[in-house]
Amino acid sequence: MDRLRVATVWLGGCSGCHMSLLDVDEWLFDLAEAVDVVYSPLLDVKAFPEDVDVTLVEGAVANEDNLELVRQVRRNSRILVAFGDCAVSGNVTAMRNPVAPPEEILHRLYVEAVDLQGQPPRERGVLPSLLGRARPVHEVVAVDAFVQGCPPSAPEIRAAIERLVEAARSGGASSLPDPLPPPPACGEGEGASETEGRG
Numbered sequence: 572m573d574r575l576r577v578a579t580v581w582l583g584g585c586s587g588c589h590m591s592l593l594d595v596d597e598w599l600f601d602l603a604e605a606v607d608v609v610y611s612p613l614l615d616v617k618a619f620p621e622d623v624d625v626t627l628v629e630g631a632v633a634n635e636d637n638l639e640l641v642r643q644v645r646r647n648s649r650i651l652v653a654f655g656d657c658a659v660s661g662n663v664t665a666m667r668n669p670v671a672p673p674e675e676i677l678h679r680l681y682v683e684a685v686d687l688q689g690q691p692p693r694e695r696g697v698l699p700s701l702l703g704r705a706r707p708v709h710e711v712v713a714v715d716a717f718v719q720g721c722p723p724s725a726p727e728i729r730a731a732i733e734r735l736v737e738a739a740r741s742g743g744a745s746s747l748p749d750p751l752p753p754p755p756a757c758g759e760g761e762g763a764s765e766t767e768g769r770g
């Protein structure tokens with residue numbers, strides 16, 4: 572049987588979900604016998620590859636780089652999983668949404684709140700622009716499964732991956748049950764009118 576190609580992606584999150592993934596400890600050796608990890612912040616791989624079977628996406632879609640990457644992830648992944656509460660609902664990353672537009676927040680933090688030479692952190696080509704709202708993944712692209720928790724516990728992650736690997740082996744997203752309706756996005760909600768479907 573072919574080995575499955577698995578990826579993990581880190582968008583607007585704290586990396587706690589990835590840390591919890593590592594907490595499955597020695598089960599990682601069992602997993603390594605069944606899958607190849609082809610992209611992850613834990614690896615030094617620069618470009619998201621094609622033909623990925625299962626991708627876990629941590630974090631909300633918070634800036635232009637997140638937006639571009641998650642669209643590519645969707646095009647290149649058979650099964651896309653919103654991994655952890657920031658990806659599922661926006662969670663901590665979306666707490667800025669009801670406060671003020673990003674430019675106002677950046678001005679307050681990096682200009683008004685500093686004593687010397689305050690300036691907003693923006694350098695073209697280096698720092699991606701923040702989106703007007705940090706958005707849960709399902710508001711931007713179609714999601715096949717949701718793993719909730721902040722972070723999800725290691726046993727929950729292990730159970731989810733085992734089920735996803737089984738689903739990928741037996742035909743991909745179409746063999747998964749319909750995903751549970753996602754919880755409402757944190758902060759004020761606007762609809763998912765721009766959600767992109769599977770590639």
Ligand code: SF4
Binds near residue numbers: 720
């Ligand atoms: S869900 Fe919690 S642990 Fe995961 S990225 Fe968000 S804040 Fe961090």
